[in-house]
Amino acid sequence: MSMVEDPFLDIWDILPNVTYNPNYVDSETVKNCRKSNVNNFGSKFNPAFCYINFLLSYLGNGLVLYIIYKYEKLNTVTNIFLLNLVLSNILFATSLPFWATYHLSEWIFGEVLCKLVSSAYFVGFYSSILFLTLMTFDRYLAVVHAVAAAKSRKRSYAFISTAVVWCISIIASVKELVFQKVWKSPFNGLVCEESGYSESTMAFWRLVTYYQQFLVFFLLPLLMVIYCYVSITVRILSTRMKEKCRAIKLIFIIIFTFFLCWTPYNVVILLRAIQRSSPDVECADSDSLDYALFVTRNVAYLYCCISPVFYTFVGKKFQSHFKRLLAKKIPCLRRHISLSSQSTRSTSQRTPHSDCEY
Template identity: 95%
Template sequence: MPSLENTSGLSLNMSMVEDPFLDIWDMLANVTYNPNYVDTETVKNCRKSNVNNFVSKFNPAFCYVNFLLSYIGNGLVLYIIYKYEKLNTVTNIFLLNLVLSNILFATSLPFWATYYLSEWIFGEVLCKLVSSAYFIGFYSSILFLTLMTFDRYLAVVHAVAAAKSRKRSYAFISSVVVWCISIIASVKELVFQKVWESNGLVCEEAGYSESTMALWRLVTYYQQFLVFFLLPLLMVVYCYVSITIRILSTRMKEKCRAIKLIFIIVFTFFLCWTPYNVVILLRAIQSSSPDVECADSDRLDYALFVTRNVAYLYCCISPVFYTFVGKKFQSHFKRLLAKKIPCLRRHLSLSSQSTRSTSQKTPHSDYEY
């Protein structure tokens, strides 16, 4: 799997299964140089067999679990949009793009699970495309979550002004900008990812000097932390604090429920994303250090594995989380259950009434809590 710190020209004894997420190849013992270039830099030898064995055992399972949850959850949201909604609102346009970004991200996971279990068997074209799709989906998912939060802020806090500016053109232009940023941030994968032989086929960054790859890894670290974590986190916190203040100043019914849901959204976002990005920041600091102990590097490897999978799991299930906190989508889901499972119809008898009430739009009905 493409890593935030892939190596560039070192090969590994294939008795240890490669983990494309972790930049451990350039510190392994018994390394040989990739014939694509000559690198004369000295590499510190750290044996990482324990890390490799741990990752190779558990990462395929995490990939398949994330893949299944993403396709089930995002597929359900996609079906509800198709069945009961139309793409004539800003909310639904953003939500559709969020679902597509998560599906794009999840589609790459079975490829990486297979890679963990054996070697890269899909060829160089798919190596580049799958690596790029993985990061494009990952980055765009974060940005669309942030964009949806900002749009919710506009609809609730600045409802009158937002009613004039929140048009379909605004949604389409914003979505195009998000996809462009995500693609640009992922271009490195198209350029650097290659398939080469190392007692088996690997899909890794190769063909450039270690100094060049180290620089790009450092740029990618800070890009991840600043652009795709710190900025979105600050925006999410600011927007939801503003929404909470606005709700407290109104006579809105179920005020306590709305505030609880806001707290859950912010807390979950912070809980899932902060540990992973703190590890990323520590990786950036570590990569700039001339002398790193192998034990410290191992601890960061384990931390990266655990926190990364928690962050990616949130990335996969976020559309369900963001949609079903709203009464409108809850009502659609009840209608769907009542239709598909007739025995539940009596218990869900209020769903049609809720749906009719939610169909009567207010300036921010898409964000009703």
């Protein structure tokens, strides 16, 4: 499995003087680069982040899911998209404990789970990115093209868009079902990795996945997010919204956070794709990219896990629901939260263009 294609790295070529560990970093086919330091770093760094991301994802997404169940109904486009975003992140997070265990020892879950967990990992990961983009585009329609969107933003539009996102994500992850197999390594026991095909075939599909990840699941979503939020900002500036400054600040934070979390990871992916195409790669350069990939990937995954909370609670409606939930669960806060919620509702009533949900 490759670092882009799965939680680990490329399948190993067994060389005499290379420390072999298929769970982490691949040896170079041209130069015998020792990877023991990189592998040791990965064996300590990855499991901890897998468990942290898993816990944060279940807590954050679980909270959003509970609020949707308790206070909302699935009769709006926004809630349908949000529910699917939560489900995609939960699907992604469910695979993380398997990879953490794999990093710590070997693959002990059998070949069926090897294929299913690998596929679920990428289906959840890809669909999460696409649903974030879709929610941004839907917000753009609601604010910039409010009149036209009122006619087209129906439940059928939401269900069709949702089905398209899941289909794209599943198709992009089919390779995992085909290539992933469990085999016994003489150095590391049972491993869940790509095998059973020629190295040239697997090398080709690794490159396809690198560029697929960068172009389809990063560059296009990033450009769309920037375009949509710039258009929303222009629209807000042209209105008389009393909370104009707050809305623009939140838009800036959303774009900046998306860019900050996703860009380093995908730049490293692009550099690895270029590196794969070059026969002359220095070991120091290869190691630097490996270290960078461990760190930037987990930052991107963390954003993927907490994004529903981030995107949900910039909206006053969900802030109000959260305050009601706190007031119910913690009675001593009820008076303060009740006053705050009332203030929020009255402010919201005075603010035009509430579709902006800022």
